[in-house]
Amino acid sequence: MKKPSRHASFSYSLYELLSSMRFAIGLLTIIAIASVIGTVLKQNEPYPNYAFEFGQFWFVAFDWLGLYDVYHSAWFLTILAFLVISTSLCILRNGPGFIKDMKAFREKATDSSLAAMQHSEEFEAANASPEQLQGYLAAKGFRLRQHRRDDGTLVLAAKKGAANKLGYFFAHIAMVVICLGGLLDGNLPLKLGELFGRVVPETRDLPQSQIPEQSRLSTRNLSFRGNVTVAENKSADVVFINSGNGYLVQELPFIVTLKKFHVDYYSNGMPKLFASDIVVTDKATGKETPATVKVNHPLIVDGVAIYQASFGDGGSPLNFKAWNLASPEMAPAKIEGVSLSSQPLRANGKAYQLEFGEFRQFNIENMERSKAEGAKSLTERMHDAREVKRDKNLKNVGPSITFKLRDEQGQAREYHHYMSPIEQDGASYLIAGMRKTVAEPFQYLRLPLDDDLKIDTFMRLRAALKNPALYDEIARRSTAKAMQGSAISPAMRQQFEESVKWILARFGEGGFSALEQFLDQRVPADKRQAVAQTYIKILQGAVVDVMAVANERAGAKPLTQDGRHYRFLLDSLVAASSLNDYGVPVFLQLDGFTQVQASGLQMTRSPGKTLVYLGSLMLVIGIVLMFYIREVRLWIRLGNGRVRLAMTSNRHNRDLDEDFRRHRDAIQQLVRGA
Amino acid sequence: MELAYSFDERPLWQRLNLADWLFAALLVVAAGVTYYRYGAYMDVYEQGILAGSTVGLIALGWFWKAWRLFLPLAGAIALLAIQLYQGDLARGQSAFWLRFVLSSQSAIMWMCTLFFLATAVYWMGLLTRSALLGRMGSGLTWSAAVLGFAGMLTRWYESYLIGSDIGHIPVSNLYEVFVLFCLITALMYLYYEAKFAARQMGAFVLLVISAAVGFILWYTFDRQAHEIQPLIPALQSWWMKIHVPANFVGYGSFSIAAMLGIAQLLVRYGWLKDKLPSAEMLDEVMYKAIAVGFLFFTIATILGAMWAADAWGGYWSWDPKETWALIVWLNYAAWLHVRLVKGWRGTPLAWWAVIGVFVTSFAFLGVNMFLSGLHSYGTL
């Protein structure tokens, strides 16, 4: 690149710098590095997450650097703008030269420059005919121009592949076009509005209608991308745009109503289809457009594209049986609620806030409990490797609901309850999870179900376990049984009865951990194991009688005495013990629901898209031209009985050597043969 | 791969011989039968892809003559496998030929074995300067590619045997694209090998293929990743059929370039100098590989953007995968600039090509393993 002979003023050196290759490469490098940051640091998370992760100091520092939204930060956009400027200047700078070059044949090339070319050769040719040579070159696809010098020698200047230079224009203009399209959709006006405080993101969680004007964008807004969640049979006429630590409300020119949301599953339980049946009603004309949007099949209305983005619960009415854990003998009360909403709840004289989370109708779980992969033998692995299909034991374990119970101090525990019986190792349970903080995993209780797949029997047993009035009767029966089986001598009768009552009382109060606590405090370490064994044995014997007494009192059918039911009783002990750590005095058993789904729709208007696609097309054309069209120039100088053949190309490679040899051989033959 | 400038200036149709026409006729017939039998199940884009790929495959055969034999052979093997299945997937474990050779998993395992063998043979050929071993290396690589390709076609069919709603083209998960990577890299290498008559390069290129094969084996035996899974909704798109293969032409080329970069560096630092081709030649093949790769990677990224516009609602979301594709692209754009504009050659560019493949592998694998984003389909 030769320097024009203008003297170097400041603005010229600036132009020089901006249009230079090294500046461009520098920019590309910075963009690459900035992009890496954006992929390593998760973008656009809620701000508290960042503050929690980095600590206050770094949180503020990173925020100041715009690292939570790198690609929309002012500095990143500035670099992009510089890239546009740099590339444009590069085109301006190289352009005229390249255009001249594309037109020129360089027929005035001097002998010495021809001789200096890398591919150049001179040979005798007594009777070379210009016409014949022209014919040859034309046949090889060259365009040519001739020039007769003053000394009478004739120069045939030929070339082909000028489109290569065209490729430069295509590819580089393409970059400018793509970046402009991107900047347009990056919504520069909005960014400027935010910068100057005309637009202020809302950070509070307000109902849509109360969001102030300064956080709302009118339908005239050129480009946006936002999300909205619509429940079935509800409508939306705005979308929400994330912006920094808040959000903006974008008004839409239409109303979207969700009629129905569909999820389909493959036979193996993987999701197969997410689709929303929607109706779009134009605000101005009232025209209705019904449509179904699916993943990969958006709907485009008024230049706004509507996409299926996510789905979830839309607030489903639910029915519960509320078991009072503190007064276990009471029958369960009926409670109604709606998922994703909250309501007050009084339990055992205390006031709670019941905050429902998401209701899910399907929960697909992998029930496979096969050998751990590591334990497989080589033959098994070889066998597995041959099969492309393996039946996974995926199962729908039925509806579930999450909720929090918040006490008056604001402390909350979170619960995850399933509705349907879940079979594990041949017995059925009701599964309920609890955790104290969001960071913990749920701890799951398994409440054993009776022959009718209800928890009533378990609850009855639990009530009896906690009812001291029954202990005498239970202890009497247990002791009688023990004596019958000669497990104890008559002399120990009294003492045994007392033990049973004492163990029941302890267990009824605090479950296994109460017994353990006692052992730790009162029994020497070396005896603990043995005593514990005895306690457990007594308890396991007594529980049969607890059940029998409880059933008799309730007028219920006695439990069949077999292994399965004995297991039910043992499971009940475990469950009753665990319920002591449940945290709240009420157990909400999900009993019925009416599912209402919601669909997350993303809506975009991106007028820059056309520019970006146009630029992309130009880019591909440009690259193909630059790489795969070789610009070749060839000169034949005729005169004084000699011929000089010279050839250049903008790309040197071994094909060029070969081509030169072939042209030379062919031309030698022509000029000799004639 | 100079499209426009070839010494033979006869128009294309005069340069074609009988075999070219037979090949074209075969493909047209195959496409016709496909359309006749399955056209009703295809949407208009898929019909377009069928027509486009028929033309593309014919063009590839005319441009690269070896393809005219490769494609029908792989196709015939796959058809044989399909015939043997008789519409029953279970026969894959009972019919002898399926069980040991032709079912997709058996064919792919054979591909793996043959690639390992080829690597060893190429290295022996390189070290002993034996032309015969070099030829054997090529033969093994060709066989591996034929079986691998046939295996992929068979797998496509098997996926429909599992369930008509499950069937899909096998380019949808990491296992399948790794096989695709091996195939594309091997085929592109075989093209350069023939064009530059330099089998010594095979020792290097096959190393990267062997590494991929190692991954495939681990993924199969340890993770059971070879099982055919149905497509999640985000992947149910005809874009996938063109976006993924275009990407892998890019990845394959960049890997070839990196391995040739290593070979070139060895020569320049004086190792294996008497056994390898000249540094200049390696440099040229490396450049050509990057040029092809850059073109396809550009196309793939653009296709990805267009797909994203359909699936996620925006052509560019700065999702980690997209961003890393951009980084890879910028890297090779800079590489090409310093070579073509600044005139760099040799050692620095060879080093750069080697480093480039690490950037590329991060975009390919690292992003999936370490970063989360839309490409891990977190939202749906």
Ligand code: HEM
């Ligand atoms: C957005 C950033 C840019 C991209 C993606 C880009 C891309 C490309 C590509 C793909 C090539 C083809 C290489 C080849 O000829 O084989 C090329 C060539 C070239 N680029 Fe850039 N470029 C960019 C910016 C620039 C800038 C700012 C300059 C100005 C200094 C520049 C100057 C050139 C020149 C002079 C050529 C060679 C043209 C020829 O000789 O035919 N590029 N560019």
